[in-house]
Amino acid sequence: MSPRPCPPRQPCRLSPPAIVCSLGSGLAEIREALAEGRRGLTTDDAYTPGRPLPLGRVTVPLPAMDDWPAAHRSRNNRLLAAALERLAAPLHRVLATHDPARIGVVIGTSTSGIAETEQALARAGQGPLPDGFRYAQQELGAPARFVADRLGLAGPAYALSTACSSGARALASARRLLLAGECDAVIAGGADSLCRLTVNGFAGLEAVSERPCEPFSRHRDGINLGEAATLFVVEATTGGIQLEGTGESADAYHVSAPRPDGGGALAAMREALEQAGRRPEEVDYLNLHGTGTPHNDRMEAAAITALFPRPPACSSTKALTGHTLGAAGALEAAFCWLALDAGFLPRHVYDGHYDPDLPALPLVSAAGAGGPRLALSNSFAFGGNNAALLLGRHD
Numbered sequence: 401m402s403p404r405p406c407p408p409r410q411p412c413r414l415s416p417p418a419i420v421c422s423l424g425s426g427l428a429e430i431r432e433a434l435a436e437g438r439r440g441l442t443t444d445d446a447y448t449p450g451r452p453l454p455l456g457r458v459t460v461p462l463p464a465m466d467d468w469p470a471a472h473r474s475r476n477n478r479l480l481a482a483a484l485e486r487l488a489a490p491l492h493r494v495l496a497t498h499d500p501a502r503i504g505v506v507i508g509t510s511t512s513g514i515a516e517t518e519q520a521l522a523r524a525g526q527g528p529l530p531d532g533f534r535y536a537q538q539e540l541g542a543p544a545r546f547v548a549d550r551l552g553l554a555g556p557a558y559a560l561s562t563a564c565s566s567g568a569r570a571l572a573s574a575r576r577l578l579l580a581g582e583c584d585a586v587i588a589g590g591a592d593s594l595c596r597l598t599v600n601g602f603a604g605l606e607a608v609s610e611r612p613c614e615p616f617s618r619h620r621d622g623i624n625l626g627e628a629a630t631l632f633v634v635e636a637t638t639g640g641i642q643l644e645g646t647g648e649s650a651d652a653y654h655v656s657a658p659r660p661d662g663g664g665a666l667a668a669m670r671e672a673l674e675q676a677g678r679r680p681e682e683v684d685y686l687n688l689h690g691t692g693t694p695h696n697d698r699m700e701a702a703a704i705t706a707l708f709p710r711p712p713a714c715s716s717t718k719a720l721t722g723h724t725l726g727a728a729g730a731l732e733a734a735f736c737w738l739a740l741d742a743g744f745l746p747r748h749v750y751d752g753h754y755d756p757d758l759p760a761l762p763l764v765s766a767a768g769a770g771g772p773r774l775a776l777s778n779s780f781a782f783g784g785n786n787a788a789l790l791l792g793r794h795d
Contacts, residue, residue, distance in 0.1 A: 409644075409677055410636075411636050411638045412579070412634060412636060412644070413634070413635050413636075413637045413638065413639060413640045413643075414632045414633075414640070414641050414642070414643055414733075414791070415487070415490035415632050415633035415634070415640075416489075416490065416737070416741075417487075417589075417630055417631065417632050417730075418483040418484065418485075418486035418487035418589075418629075418630065418632075419628070419629075419630050419731065420458055420460070420462075420482045420486070420628060420629045420630070421440065421458060421626070421629075421630075422441065422456035422459070422626055422627075422628070422722065423438070423721060426486075430735075430738065431738050431742055433720060434717065434735055434738065434744075434746040434747070435744045435745075435746065435747065437748070439612055439719065439720050439749065440720055440721055440722075441454040441455060441612055441624055441626075441720075441722060442455060442457055442459075443455070447595070447599035447600065448599060448600060451610070452610070453599065453603075453608060453609075453625075454610075454611065454613075454624045455594060455599075455722055456626020456627065456628070456721045456722025456723075456724065457594065457627065458479060458627055458628065462478040462479065462481070462482050463478055463481040463482055463485070465481075470532055470533075470534045470537075471534045471536035471537060471542070471545075472537075472545075472546045472549070473513075473516065473534075473537060474512070474513030474542065474593070475513075475515055475593040475627075476511060476542070476591050476593045476629075477513070477542070477543060479591050479593060479627065479629035480547060480591045480631070481546075482629065483589070483630065484547065484550065484551070484631065487587075487632075487633065490633040491551070494633050495551065498584045498585050500551075500552055500554045501553075502583055502584040502585070503551075503553045503583060503584065503585050503586070503587065504553075504555040504557065504574065504577050504582065504583040504585070504586040504588075505544045505551075505555070505557040505558075505586070505587045505588070506558060506559070506570040506571075506573045506574050506577070506586060506587075506588045507544045507547060507558075507559045507560070507588070507589060507590060507591060508561070508562075508567035508568070508569060508570035508591075508726045508727065508730060509543050509559055509560075509561055509566060509590060509591055510561055510563055510564075510566055510592055511592045511593055511597070511725065511726065512537075512538050512539060512540050512542050512543060512559075513537035513538040513539075514595050514598075515593055515594070515595035516533070516537045517535075517538045518595060518596050518597065520533040540559050540561045541558060541559045542559075543591050544557045544558050545557060547587055547631075551587070555582075555583050555586075556577060556582060556583065561726065562785040562787075563726070563781035563782040563783065564689075564723065564726070564728055564729070564779060564780065564782065565648075565779040565780065565781040565785045565786060566590055566592075566725075566726035566727075566729060566781070567630065567726055567727050567728055567733070568646075568728075568729025568730065568732075568733065568777065568787035568788075568789050569648060569729065569785075569787050570588050570729070571588050571589070571632070571643060571729070571733060571789060572646035572787060573588070574588035574632075574634040575634065575646055578634065578635065578636040584635070585633055585634065585635045586633075586635075587631060587633060588632055588634050588730070589631035589632055589727075589730040589734075590629070590724075590726050590727035590728070590729060590731065591628070591727050592628065592629075592725045592727040592728075594626070594627045598625060599625055602623065602625060606622070607622050608622045608623055608624070609621050609622035609624060612624060612719065613692035613718065613719055613722075614719070614750040615688065615691065615692040615697055615716040615718065615719055615750055616688075616690065616692075616697050616748075616750060616755060616763065617692075617750045617752075617753050617754065617755060618753045618754065618756065618757075619751060619753060620693065620697060620750075620755070621692075621694075622692060622693055623691045623693055623718070623722070623723045624692075624719075624723065625723055625724075626718075626721045626722025626723060626724045627722075627724055627727070628721065628724040628728075628731045629727060630727060630731045630733075630734045632730070632733075632737075638794065639794050639795075640793075640794060641737050641741060641791055641792070641794070642791065642792050642793075643733075643790070644675075644678065644774075644790045644792045645671070645673060645674070645675035645676030645678065645789075645790040646671075646672055646787070646788070646790070647667070647668035647669055647670065647671030647674075647675065647786075647787065647788040647789075648668055648671065648786065648787050648788075649667040649668045649671070649786045650786070651663060651784035651786065652784045653784050654784070655782060658696055658699040658700075658780060658784070659699065659784060660695070660698070660702075661699070661702060661703075662699045662703030662704075663703075664786045665689075665700060665703035665778065665788075666703040666706050666707055667786070668778075669704075669776060669778065669788045672776065672789060672790040673776075673790060675790075676790050676792070678790065678792075680707055681709070683708070683712045683774050683775070683776050683790075684712050684713065684773060684774055685713050685714075685739060685745055685772035685774075685775040686704065686711065686712050686713070686714045686775070686776045686778070687714075687715065687716075687717060687732045687733075687736050687776070688704075688714050688715060688716040688761075689716070689778040689780045690715075690716020690717075690718055690719070690748075691716075691718060692718065692719065697755070697758065698755075698757075698758055699780075700778065701758040701759045701761055704759070704761060705761075711761050712776075713762055713763075714748065714762060714763055715746045715747060715748035716748055717732055717735050717746050719748070719749040719750060720746075729777070729779035729787060732777050732779070735777075736775040736777050736789075736791045737791060739771065739772055739775060740772055740773065740775055740791060740792070740793040742771065743770070744771055745764045745770075746764065748763040748764045750763075752765075772793075773792065773793045774790070774791070774792045775790070775791045775792075776788060776789070776791075777790075777791070
């Protein structure tokens, strides 16, 4: 049974999202890919010569950056510029009605402009770095400064970098800015672009798969990587799709491995529900962190079954987009927004061989399932940085 709609304790409305990812060029196309379980992966060895890997590349044309200040020139910011174009309608309204000093910007990222540093070093060889290169391109705060400068905003503007939970924590931070009265609106989300550092880093950890990933399969052997940008306008108003609650924890179990018993993940999910005044049985869709690595999927399944006597319908969308790292939490919150708004469940794509050693989860295996009214999205990161976002539909 769907949960009975109730007003959120503290209103926090999310605008329709702006999404730039490997699944398509607009919300309708992305919705269709999620419902059908269509992967947006291509395989090449651009970042790992001689070792082709499936990657979630953004292939749509991005805004040119030739006339931008040098410090803003990065693929990360081009992804954000494309997202800003897709956020035009709610942005126009907010910019017309609010003082620029009362509009904040919070962006989650883990790469920022590292790709441009890689290119500059390759061109320089043993010589000086190229004249057009600026260290500011790779600073973690660069994406937030770019968005604030591009929109002419003077409110709080900063970036969060907690690895794979960055985008989710940016939305949680936006909610806090509104509830504290610091802002009237916040542009929030995440952006990360593919680069040699991350692809080779995860390959060095033996965490990547050389085939399309299989979350929760007995045959799973690692992640696919991807890139994306996702932005929302976040406001303290009622109705629509609400960010009802956010949960964050830091279990600090290991620099890269998850805490095996899922204690930190469980704490984040519980906090999100408690903040919203919701019960576990009210959740009717759960977007899994679901990386496809042996340890992460085992930990998450344990945490979910510890919280939910009967887990809700679940799916991992990373099998479709690749793991977009600092953008993933915002991207997957956007997928929950689409599911709540359009009334469908994103499909879980894998080989169909669920790992019998894991607690059972009801994975969404076919299109046509009923739409949710309350969705929980999980994001778990290196260092035990865990985040959970609870989104609800309010007609």
